Amino acid sequence: QKEVEQDPGPLSVPEGAIVSLNCTYSNSAFQYFMWYRQYSRKGPELLMYTYSSGNKEDGRFTAQVDKSSKYISLFIRDSQPSDSATYLCAMEPIYSGAGSYQLTFGKGTKLSVIP
Amino acid sequence: EAGVAQSPRYKIIEKRQSVAFWCNPISGHATLYWYQQILGQGPKLLIQFQNNGVVDDSQLPKDRFSAERLKGVDSTLKIQPAKLEDSAVYLCASSRKISGFSYNEQFFGPGTRLTVL
Structure with missing residues (x-):
């Protein structure tokens, strides 16, 4: 079992739809949870991050973490064609003091928002 | 603030x-990462530098990959000899110096797309 599992899609939705993207993980040490957006032929850019369980909202985006189920989600409301990209979840354990900050990424879900 | 710069953007080589x-990381960022995608x-970490010292290279195939970060700023990643399975995008990222907090935003460059024929 991989440490982080993410359905690669592709996912195609009409403009204005609510999008739900999900990841599951197996490592209980993960404490920081991130969502990155990656446009074609670009590097990933941080969209949102959350610490521990709970919800976090930023405009049309909501990140949700359920540590008891080892499950994280990203919701996109009123999706736009400009949201078409690959969305990568990423996770990081608490800093151990050894100096290494190893982000573990999911495979990414490719999203297309159709006008 | 200028972003992370990488070159070349594309490279095609023969195996071996x-x-x-x-x-070139963001100015003032002490930590630099190389990823293979x-x-x-998803991206997989190959090596992490803090200033010009290696912090983590546990996933770097050291028989063929090498990396250096002279003077704690620019970095180069080398592959010698290349194999077909090295075809990937190589991403560089940087972040500020860690002060004891775990969360530490990484800023990614556009990547170099390598094709090995």
């Missing part, structure tokens, strides 16, 4: 040839 990639996969 050598290749080098260059990265194979098509359809």
Whole structure:
């Protein structure tokens, strides 16, 4: 079992739809949870991050973490064609003091928002 | 603030040839990362530098990959000799110096797309 599992899609939705993207993980040490957006032929850019369980909202985006189920989600409301990209979840354990900050990424879900 | 710069953007080589990639991080960022992203996969960390010292190279295939960060700024990643399975996008990222907090935003460059024939 991989440490982080993410359905690669592709996912195609009409403009204005609510999008739900999900990841599951197996490592209980993960404490920081991130969502990155990656446009074609670009590097990933941080969209949102959350610490521990709970919800976090930023405009049309909501990140949700359920540590008891080892499950994280990203919701996109009123999706736009400009949201078409690959969305990568990423996770990081608490800093151990050894100096290494190893982000573990999911495979990414490719999203297309159709006008 | 200028972003992370990488060059070249694209490279095509024959197997067994050598290749080098260059990265210039965001000014003032002490930590630099090299990732390998194979098509359809998430990025995988190859090596992490703090200033000019290696913090983590546990996933770097050291028989063929090498990296350096002279003077704690620019970095180069080299592959010698290249194999077909090295075809991937090589991403460079940087972040500020860690002060004891775990969360530490990484800023990614556009990547170098390597094709090995």
